[in-house]
Amino acid sequence: MQFGSTVVHRDISFALDKGDTVTLLGPSGTGKTILLKLIIGLLQPTRGDVWVMGRNLPQLTEDELRLVRRHVGMLFQGAALFDSLSVFENIAYGLRETGMEDEEQIGAIVKEQLEMIGLPGIERKLPGQLSGGQRKRVGLARALATNPQIMLFDEPTTGLDPTAKRLIDDVIVRMNKKYGMTSLTVTHDLESARRISDRWILIHDGSVVADGRPEALLQENPEAIDFAHGNWKDE
Ligand SMILES: Nc1ncnc2c1ncn2[C@@H]1O[C@H](COP(=O)(O)OP(=O)(O)OP(=O)(O)O)[C@@H](O)[C@H]1O
Numbered sequence: 001m002q003f004g005s006t007v008v009h010r011d012i013s014f015a016l017d018k019g020d021t022v023t024l025l026g027p028s029g030t031g032k033t034i035l036l037k038l039i040i041g042l043l044q045p046t047r048g049d050v051w052v053m054g055r056n057l058p059q060l061t062e063d064e065l066r067l068v069r070r071h072v073g074m075l076f077q078g079a080a081l082f083d084s085l086s087v088f089e090n091i092a093y094g095l096r097e098t099g100m101e102d103e104e105q106i107g108a109i110v111k112e113q114l115e116m117i118g119l120p121g122i123e124r125k126l127p128g129q130l131s132g133g134q135r136k137r138v139g140l141a142r143a144l145a146t147n148p149q150i151m152l153f154d155e156p157t158t159g160l161d162p163t164a165k166r167l168i169d170d171v172i173v174r175m176n177k178k179y180g181m182t183s184l185t186v187t188h189d190l191e192s193a194r195r196i197s198d199r200w201i202l203i204h205d206g207s208v209v210a211d212g213r214p215e216a217l218l219q220e221n222p223e224a225i226d227f228a229h230g231n232w233k234d235e
């Protein structure tokens with residue numbers, strides 16, 4: 001991916017299988033968020049292919065892209081909610097977009113999602129009445145409500161206290177075990193990265209520099225060892 005003369009990605013190549021739980025690690029500004037946006041089809045790569053569920057996104061029409069996107073959810077860094085809509089309507093939004101009209105069914109899913117993120121009964125609140133961490137968890141509930149097959153999480157636990165962090169990590173693990181959800185998570189938190197995934201992909205200077213099981217990487221891969229010791233600089 002390139003913006004003007006700024007080359008963000010030079011050599012990024014990896015494949016995820018169904019049900020994989022992968023963490024994407026790398027210094028700030030290395031292009032992790034851009035990579036997720038390429039995978040969900042929000043950005044077009046300057047060059048190269050982005051295959052998602054058997055389709056090469058850069059070659060799809062807007063309509064075809066929309067069909068693929070139905071199966072891919074993303075929790076954005078900062079998890080923006082609609083401020084003028086209640087928690088209920090924020091979570092229901094994606095469900096209505098998929099064509100769901102049965103209010104009873106929508107209500108039941110919203111309730112279930114709020115229980116899962118440990119915030120039952122806050123349907124009527126507005127985002128402005130919640131703490132930052134609570135908003136983030138509602139963002140997670142909204143992203144998961146449609147039960148996407150592939151989930152992209154952009155720093156889902158940044159800025160949260162240890163309890164909220166663990167809760168979100170647990171939700172990611174549970175969605176994988178229960179529904180076989182495939183996930184790609186960006187995090188700077190190695191403890192979370194260990195909890196939620198069995199494969200790490202490290203990117204640095206626009207390239208994949210390590211890809212494998214965390215224990216193996218931390219023993220054998222100089223880049224991974226350096227990263228774990230905080231020796232990588234922001235780009
Ligand atoms: N629309 C854009 N136009 C030009 N440059 C951009 C644009 N979006 C991002 N960039 C640049 O691309 C690079 C990668 O940005 P990205 O947001 O993917 O980083 P990141 O790895 O997610 O960082 P962080 O860990 O801080 O979130 C940065 O240098 C950024 O300045």
Ligand SMILES: [Mg+2]
Nearest residue numbers: 032033077154
């Ligand atoms: Mg980012």
